[in-house]
Amino acid sequence: MTGLGWHLIRGYAILVYLFMFLPVAVVVLLSFNASQFGSFPMTGFSFRWFVELANNDAILRAFRTSIILGLLTALISTTLGVLASLALVRYRVPGANLVSTLLIAPILVPEVVLAVALLLFLNFLGINKSFTLLLFGHVIFTLPFVILVVQARLVAIRRDVEEAAMSLGASPIQTFFQITLPLMLPAVLAGALFAFTISFDDITGTLFWKPGGVETVPTQIFAMLRNSISPEINALGTVMIVMTVGLPLLGAAIARTLSKKSGL
Amino acid sequence: MSSVHLKNIVKRFGSFTAVHPTDLEIPEGHFVTLLGPSGCGKTTNLRMIAGLLDPTEGEILIGGRRVNEVPIHKRNLGIVFQNYALFPHKTVAQNVAFGLHYRDVPKSEIPGKVAAALELVQLPDVGERYPKALSGGQQQRIALARAIVTEPDVLLLDEPLSALDANLREDMRVELKRIQDKIGVTTVFVTHDQSEALAMSDKIVVMSAGRVEQMGTPEEVYNTPASEFVANFLGASNILDATCRDVSGGTAQLEAPLFGAFGVPAAKAGGVSPGPARMVLRAEKLLIQPPGTTAEGQVQAEARIETVDYQGQTVRYFLRVGDTQLQAINMIDERPFEEGAAVTAGFRPQDCAALPVEAPR
Numbered sequence: 001m002t003g004l005g006w007h008l009i010r011g012y013a014i015l016v017y018l019f020m021f022l023p024v025a026v027v028v029l030l031s032f033n034a035s036q037f038g039s040f041p042m043t044g045f046s047f048r049w050f051v052e053l054a055n056n057d058a059i060l061r062a063f064r065t066s067i068i069l070g071l072l073t074a075l076i077s078t079t080l081g082v083l084a085s086l087a088l089v090r091y092r093v094p095g096a097n098l099v100s101t102l103l104i105a106p107i108l109v110p111e112v113v114l115a116v117a118l119l120l121f122l123n124f125l126g127i128n129k130s131f132t133l134l135l136f137g138h139v140i141f142t143l144p145f146v147i148l149v150v151q152a153r154l155v156a157i158r159r160d161v162e163e164a165a166m167s168l169g170a171s172p173i174q175t176f177f178q179i180t181l182p183l184m185l186p187a188v189l190a191g192a193l194f195a196f197t198i199s200f201d202d203i204t205g206t207l208f209w210k211p212g213g214v215e216t217v218p219t220q221i222f223a224m225l226r227n228s229i230s231p232e233i234n235a236l237g238t239v240m241i242v243m244t245v246g247l248p249l250l251g252a253a254i255a256r257t258l259s260k261k262s263g264l
Numbered sequence: 265m266s267s268v269h270l271k272n273i274v275k276r277f278g279s280f281t282a283v284h285p286t287d288l289e290i291p292e293g294h295f296v297t298l299l300g301p302s303g304c305g306k307t308t309n310l311r312m313i314a315g316l317l318d319p320t321e322g323e324i325l326i327g328g329r330r331v332n333e334v335p336i337h338k339r340n341l342g343i344v345f346q347n348y349a350l351f352p353h354k355t356v357a358q359n360v361a362f363g364l365h366y367r368d369v370p371k372s373e374i375p376g377k378v379a380a381a382l383e384l385v386q387l388p389d390v391g392e393r394y395p396k397a398l399s400g401g402q403q404q405r406i407a408l409a410r411a412i413v414t415e416p417d418v419l420l421l422d423e424p425l426s427a428l429d430a431n432l433r434e435d436m437r438v439e440l441k442r443i444q445d446k447i448g449v450t451t452v453f454v455t456h457d458q459s460e461a462l463a464m465s466d467k468i469v470v471m472s473a474g475r476v477e478q479m480g481t482p483e484e485v486y487n488t489p490a491s492e493f494v495a496n497f498l499g500a501s502n503i504l505d506a507t508c509r510d511v512s513g514g515t516a517q518l519e520a521p522l523f524g525a526f527g528v529p530a531a532k533a534g535g536v537s538p539g540p541a542r543m544v545l546r547a548e549k550l551l552i553q554p555p556g557t558t559a560e561g562q563v564q565a566e567a568r569i570e571t572v573d574y575q576g577q578t579v580r581y582f583l584r585v586g587d588t589q590l591q592a593i594n595m596i597d598e599r600p601f602e603e604g605a606a607v608t609a610g611f612r613p614q615d616c617a618a619l620p621v622e623a624p625r
Contacts, residue, residue, distance in 0.1 A: 166337045
């Protein structure tokens with residue numbers, strides 16, 4: 001009976017995974033389909049859709065926008081997130097709990113609500129949509145992830161290590177760059193990766209905030225889908241998957257190597 | 265190397281006073297221990313000397329110079345923390361060299377100084393390893409090397425032995441004292457362990473509830489406690505009511521209900537005047553003997569043993585004299601007395617100290 005039970009559970013788990021990942025696998029598979037139509041049966045194996053992708057100016061532009069947006073979001077979010085975490089963990093901030101909750105809140109608020117709210121707010125202020133505002137929008141909802149990851153790490157770094165560095169003659173800023181930052185680097189990198197992939201993936205907020213004529217990869221796909229389902233989209237989807245799954249895995253591997261080196 | 269002077273220092277956290285007005289002078293090159301239970305203010309004092317806390321009132325002088333406004337990284341200190349506080353992402357050699365980079369030490373001299381410091385703590389071969397790869401005792405030696413390689417004016421030790429195993433702690437105690445003697449640095453040591461304090465210090469400052477109870481050499485603090493707190497905190501003491509009849513000719517005449525009348529050297533009865541007083545008798549000074557033993561110059565009482573706490577080399581007896589419980593710690597002569605045995609408890613009057621009756625706090 002127990003043997004059978006385990007088999008059932010195993011089978012069930014496999015079904016769940018199939019349900020979750022089969023559609024993704026289909027997209028990846030079809031992106032290599034030689035046929036004009038993005039559907040089964042496959043007529044042959046080909047990279048033609050990737051080549052076409054590489055020649056599509058609109059998509060290339062969208063890629064460039066997404067990457068620039070993602071990198072800037074990661075940079076700003078990580079910098080702000082690290083500073084906020086330092087303040088909240090290392091110093092006595094009046095109302096620290098409230099500040100902390102407010103900083104995490106964007107995760108809890110549905111993205112559509114956040115998107116509309118920011119848009120209405122900008123209208124109210126009479127500010128036009130621009131790339132900068134899109135960037136700010138992305139910073140707002142990636143910041144909580146950075147703060148959560150970095151704070152957790154910072155709490156685990158003993159204060160007396162920093163005190164020891166200062167007692168040996170390092171100023172607070174030297175102590176931060178010599179001791180605190182290297183010790184929390186894995187978390188900082190993880191936070192930056194989170195911020196990048198979330199920004200790179202985002203569609204809801206981006207649709208609301210992007211100025212006319214600017215497309216990110218997700219909004220570009222969305223626009224293309226409105227016309228027809230081209231096999232190019234499958235290829236684009238595959239590239240997206242590689243970037244958003246591959247990058248964090250790479251990051252995790254780097255973080256692990258780093259922390260192994262420092263014997264943490 | 266410099267003297268340290270806490271001048272009428274006070275530290276309050278909100279409405280809580282962690283350190284009541286304290287004046288403390290630590291002469292150059294001395295090894296001074298701040299001893300007391302947790303929450304007595306000893307660590308607060310250390311952190312104020314370090315510059316990790318600001319005093320609410322008073323001045324801190326290092327080498328005669330006021331340092332209240334000098335931040336920690338400019339005070340030229342060495343600190344050893346309870347949990348080593350080594351930098352986990354740097355090798356042992358990089359840890360030890362850390363402070364040298366912030367001083368005017370030519371780059372070419374750094375490896376030599378690091379090697380000498382590692383030699384001093386008897387770990388010359390671990391420079392390339394990471395702290396994680398070392399045992400607790402080794403890590404604490406490295407922390408010590410890191411703190412002294414910069415030739416600090418003052419060495420601050422914040423319970424550096426507390427995280428170590430009992431055996432290791434005794435080895436490190438000897439080691440620490442040897443190194444301090446060798447480099448002669450002014451040292452402030454914070455501990456709650458009386459045996460560490462007695463073994464290592466030139467001077468002990470016993471603290472309780474933010475106040476200095478007594479300041480003196482280990483012998484003074486141990487033999488002539490200035491208060492009941494000190495008598496109880498350093499070792500086990502019997503503290504009993506007594507009456508002082510007279511103080512004259514270098515002797516204070518005491519009368520205790522259990523032991524009758526005897527004379528205590530006036531030097532051990534500071535502040536006692538005729539009237540009610542307290543007698544302090546260390547557990548090691550109360551000798552347990554077969555019943556009926558008479559010994560020249562001993563003050564004696566008949567007693568009954570209630571509990572025997574056998575510790576190998578010594579034994580600790582809880583005994584009853586009349587309706588008072590006393591404790592005695594004696595070397596074992598062959599075998600201890602048994603529970604319930606009738607014995608004669610005695611002590612030499614010069615081993616007893618007397619205190620004035622303290623006002624309730």
